[in-house]
Amino acid sequence: MGGDFGPSVVVPGCAIARERYPDCRFVFFGDASEVRPLLARHPALEAVAEVEHTDVAVRMEDKPSQALRQGRRRSSMWMALEAVKTGRADMAVSAGNTGALMAMSKLCLRMMPGIERPALAAIWPTLRGESIVLDVGATIGADAEQLVSFALMGEAMARALFSLKRPTVGLLNIGVEEVKGLEYVRAAGQMLREGGLPIAYAGFIEGDDIGKGTVDVVVTEGFSGNIALKTAEGTAKQIAQYLRDAMGRSLFSKIGFLFAKGAFDTLKEKMDPRKSNGGVFLGLNGLVVKSHGGTDAEGYAAAVALGHHLARNGLMKKVADSVDHYQKDRASAQEQHPEVAHS
Amino acid sequence: MGGDFGPSVVVPGCAIARERYPDCRFVFFGDASEVRPLLARHPALEAVAEVEHTDVAVRMEDKPSQALRQGRRRSSMWMALEAVKTGRADMAVSAGNTGALMAMSKLCLRMMPGIERPALAAIWPTLRGESIVLDVGATIGADAEQLVSFALMGEAMARALFSLKRPTVGLLNIGVEEVKGLEYVRAAGQMLREGGLPIAYAGFIEGDDIGKGTVDVVVTEGFSGNIALKTAEGTAKQIAQYLRDAMGRSLFSKIGFLFAKGAFDTLKEKMDPRKSNGGVFLGLNGLVVKSHGGTDAEGYAAAVALGHHLARNGLMKKVADSVDHYQKDRASAQEQHPEVAHS
Numbered sequence: 061m062g063g064d065f066g067p068s069v070v071v072p073g074c075a076i077a078r079e080r081y082p083d084c085r086f087v088f089f090g091d092a093s094e095v096r097p098l099l100a101r102h103p104a105l106e107a108v109a110e111v112e113h114t115d116v117a118v119r120m121e122d123k124p125s126q127a128l129r130q131g132r133r134r135s136s137m138w139m140a141l142e143a144v145k146t147g148r149a150d151m152a153v154s155a156g157n158t159g160a161l162m163a164m165s166k167l168c169l170r171m172m173p174g175i176e177r178p179a180l181a182a183i184w185p186t187l188r189g190e191s192i193v194l195d196v197g198a199t200i201g202a203d204a205e206q207l208v209s210f211a212l213m214g215e216a217m218a219r220a221l222f223s224l225k226r227p228t229v230g231l232l233n234i235g236v237e238e239v240k241g242l243e244y245v246r247a248a249g250q251m252l253r254e255g256g257l258p259i260a261y262a263g264f265i266e267g268d269d270i271g272k273g274t275v276d277v278v279v280t281e282g283f284s285g286n287i288a289l290k291t292a293e294g295t296a297k298q299i300a301q302y303l304r305d306a307m308g309r310s311l312f313s314k315i316g317f318l319f320a321k322g323a324f325d326t327l328k329e330k331m332d333p334r335k336s337n338g339g340v341f342l343g344l345n346g347l348v349v350k351s352h353g354g355t356d357a358e359g360y361a362a363a364v365a366l367g368h369h370l371a372r373n374g375l376m377k378k379v380a381d382s383v384d385h386y387q388k389d390r391a392s393a394q395e396q397h398p399e400v401a402h403s
Numbered sequence: 404m405g406g407d408f409g410p411s412v413v414v415p416g417c418a419i420a421r422e423r424y425p426d427c428r429f430v431f432f433g434d435a436s437e438v439r440p441l442l443a444r445h446p447a448l449e450a451v452a453e454v455e456h457t458d459v460a461v462r463m464e465d466k467p468s469q470a471l472r473q474g475r476r477r478s479s480m481w482m483a484l485e486a487v488k489t490g491r492a493d494m495a496v497s498a499g500n501t502g503a504l505m506a507m508s509k510l511c512l513r514m515m516p517g518i519e520r521p522a523l524a525a526i527w528p529t530l531r532g533e534s535i536v537l538d539v540g541a542t543i544g545a546d547a548e549q550l551v552s553f554a555l556m557g558e559a560m561a562r563a564l565f566s567l568k569r570p571t572v573g574l575l576n577i578g579v580e581e582v583k584g585l586e587y588v589r590a591a592g593q594m595l596r597e598g599g600l601p602i603a604y605a606g607f608i609e610g611d612d613i614g615k616g617t618v619d620v621v622v623t624e625g626f627s628g629n630i631a632l633k634t635a636e637g638t639a640k641q642i643a644q645y646l647r648d649a650m651g652r653s654l655f656s657k658i659g660f661l662f663a664k665g666a667f668d669t670l671k672e673k674m675d676p677r678k679s680n681g682g683v684f685l686g687l688n689g690l691v692v693k694s695h696g697g698t699d700a701e702g703y704a705a706a707v708a709l710g711h712h713l714a715r716n717g718l719m720k721k722v723a724d725s726v727d728h729y730q731k732d733r734a735s736a737q738e739q740h741p742e743v744a745h746s
Contacts, residue, residue: 187641197577200585234540234629242543242626267633271641283585284627286577288634290610295638298530298614302673303646306666313666320659323649330645 061090061136062118062156063353063360067098070155073360074109075102080361081368084108087143089136091115112139118160120353127160128167137161141168144346151347151367153338155360158350162198165341165348172380174387175343177202179210180282180350181217182289183336183366186273192218193270193278196339197286204247207231207279211252212386213342214277215259216378220370222276230265230275232284248279257386296331338363340370342379347371404433404479405461405499406696406703410441413498416703417452418445423704424711427451430486432479434458455482461503463696470503471510480504484511487689494690494710496681498703501693505541508684508691515723517730518686520545522553523625523693524560525632526679526709531616535561539682540629547590550574550622552726554595556685557620558602559725563716564709565619573608573618575627591622600729639674681706683713685722690714 061067067090074086085108088095092113099106116134118127127135137156143149145168154161162178171178179195194214199206211229218227231249245264252261262275267288270278280288307317307324317324329335333352337359341348347370351363404410410433417429428451431438435456442449459477461470470478480499486492488511497504505521514521522538537557542549554572561570574592588607595604605618610631613621623631650660650667660667672678676695680702684691690713694706 187644200577232630234543234626234633267630267635268637268640270634271637280630283577284630287575287610287623287627287631290577291613291631291634292610292638294611294614295635296642297611299639299642299674301530302670306670306673307663309666309669313663316659316661316663316666318659319662320650320656323652323656323659326652327645327649330649331642 061088061095062120062154063351063355064120064155065354065356066090066117067094069355069357069360071095071098071102071105072357073355074364075105076357076361077364077368078102078105078108080365084364084368086110087112087140087149089114089139089143090117114139118157118164120157122157122160124157124159124163127157128163135164138164138168141165141346141348144348145169150371151349153349153351153360153363153367155351155353155355155363158197158353161348161350162341165344165346169344169346169348171343172345172383174383175209175213176206178341178343179213180339181214181342182339183221184270184278184289184292185330185336186271188273190222190336191270191273191276191278192221193280193285193289194342195280195282195285196289197282198341200281200283200286202244202281204244204251207244207248207281208251208255208257209343209383209386211248211259211261211277211279212257212382213379214279216382217340217342217370217375218276220373220375220378221366223373224276226260227276228260228262229277229279230262230269232270232278232280232288233264233266235266244281256389258382293333296333300331334359334362336362338366340366340375343383345376347376404431404438405463405497406694406698407463407498408697408699409433409460410437412698412700412703414438414441414445414448415700416698417707418448419700419704420707420711421445421448421451423708427707427711429453430455430483430492432457432482432486433460457482461500461507463500465500465503467500467502467506470500471506478507481507481511484508484689484691487691488512493714494692496692496694496703496706496710498694498696498698498706501540501696504691504693505684508687508689512687512689512691515686515688515726517726518552518556519549521684521686522556523682524557524685525682526564527613527621527632527635528673528679529614529616533565533679534613534616534619534621535564536613536621536623536628536632537685538623538625538628539632540625541684543624543626543629545587545624547587547594550587550591550624551594551598551600552686552729554591554602554604554620554622555600555725555729556722557622559721560683560685560713560718561619563713563718563721566716567619569603570619571603571605572620572622573605573612575613575621575623575631576607576609578609587624599732601725636676639676643674677702677705679705681709683709683718686726688719690719 140152177199180198181194349367483495520542523541524537692710
């Protein structure tokens with residue numbers, strides 16, 4: 061069981077999730093001598109939990125290739141994925157090594173037909189609620205085709221997560237006139253606009269549109285997506301620090317802080333990164349949720365809740381249908397206009 | 404005279420700058436019938452200002468190619484750049500069309516030898532003070548060579564702007580283990596680490612390191628740089644809105660707000676985007692400062708102050724020396740080990 065803190069976060073996190081979602085059942089893959097005593101402290105969770113012992117764990121510092129060589133089949137990560145593959149579990153949640161999780165997921169669960177590489181979709185709190193941003197770092201250097209598949213998968217996820225009928229989809233781009241975006245972003249924009257896809261494509265958006273919540277689904281290639289996500293996290297921390305510094309500066313501001321404590325608590329909750337913990341790997345034949353490695357029990361519970369919600373709302377089928385539909389459309393376009401396929 | 408508000412912002416902005424930097428002199432290129440009456444309201448500025456009339460202006464919505472065709476030679480933008488070229492001015496400041504400004508700058512001032520395309524360098528407020536981030540959108544799809552030249556130019560700018568002897572330079576990358584960065588970012592990292600360059604290269608950094616101020620100079624390709632910048636702006640606005648909402652919610656929080664007004668003012672100042680207004684085009688044979696198009700007089704004054712500071716501290720010479728040094732090193736390496744040049 062991975063993450064920076066292993067079972068000591070995962071088990072209490074699942075205990076919180078169990079309380080909120082009484083229909084959840086859990087299988088823990090890891091060192092039984094660590095997991096069982098922790099479970100004993102949470103009888104309600106223990107009652108719906110199974111433990112599969114293994115003492116092989118992928119370490120946070122392992123390279124994916126290393127993890128695959130050493131940990132395949134016997135590691136807790138692999139076993140959790142296999143439980144999804146065999147249908148024993150509806151989803152796998154891991155706070156472990158992201159690269160290894162992705163590599164193992166691809167190998168164990170395989171990609172959906174027509175999807176080359178997975179995308180990691182994050183939940184981004186916005187002024188209008190929440191948006192989905194993908195890819196935040198699973199695949200770097202995506203091409204136009206891949207961006208279109210990200211759009212389809214993200215849109216399906218927004219339908220499952222936000223219960224929206226027609227979530228809007230934007231393509232992240234830059235606004236300097238001279239150089240309106242990279243070639244492949246422009247090409248993806250054209251495909252989304254003119255491709256007759258069954259999604260509400262809203263055009264290009266810029267970085268500041270993400271926080272505004274201009275669209276429900278923000279599509280971007282993984283390098284820029286990861287940089288956007290981390291930069292936003294950094295900015296939020298920076299402002300929180302400014303705020304703490306400012307409020308502690310004088311007696312007046314300290315008194316003000318006490319009066320406005322409720323307001324600050326609301327703000328803190330709004331900005332709590334644990335609330336939006338959990339990214340989803342899309343494009344796999346199975347639901348895999350990645351929790352932040354450094355999160356606590358509350359954050360881990362949020363990742364479980366995300367997966368639970370998505371499993372309940374048929375994410376896998378929605379994504380598969382969307383992708384399948386697109387593949388068929390393309391195949392028939394290819395038959396009728398072979399040259400289109402190469403455009 | 405460009406920007407969203409033209410001379411009505413530029414002239415009062417320069418009046419503020421004139422007050423703060425009494426050694427500045429100004430040449431205004433634009434519609435004299437608009438500029439002169441505005442100048443008349445600021446006698447101290449008027450005393451050190453010249454007006455060069457033209458009624459050709461590049462519009463914000465013009466495409467750069469259009470601007471070049473129509474506005475070349477007779478537009479206020481071109482005339483301002485030519486004043487830099489001929490040595491009449493130490494720098495040009497524009498709030499106009501970014502793409503047109505870049506295209507005209509390249510054509511009028513030309514690139515420094517060995518630099519292919521300019522980089523737009525932004526000043527980024529951090530927890531440790533300020534950092535320089537480049538490129539934030541002048542050049543997209545840079546290669547390893549270009550990232551190295553960005554590093555050299557940004558480092559020279561940090562010496563001029565922050566009076567640092569050995570500013571640290573980091574390369575923006577992503578931390579997902581599987582896919583540690585794009586090829587060209589890795590290649591640039593290697594060149595910076597092993598190339599014997601006279602700069603303090605600190606390695607890869609991630610998006611959240613920007614706000615922390617981990618390094619003095621953040622180097623990235625323009626697409627991801629622009630997305631990082633806009634995303635940070637968006638996040639700052641989002642949190643400011645959360646804060647306003649929270650403080651207005653109850654009587655207690657309103658009272659708290661009044662007590663802590665001084666603290667909030669400090670915070671507001673810290674987060675004031677006008678303070679860090681102004682990007683610098685690096686790599687040109689002349690100093691060109693781009694002000695945000697939608698800024699006000701205070702913001703415009705900050706852009707003038709930035710250029711003034713850089714001109715004072717010999718930015719152009721520092722950048723040219725750095726680039727020149729590198730070119731010579733490369734040329735001699737090429738002579739000695741011709742195969743290195745193609746690596």
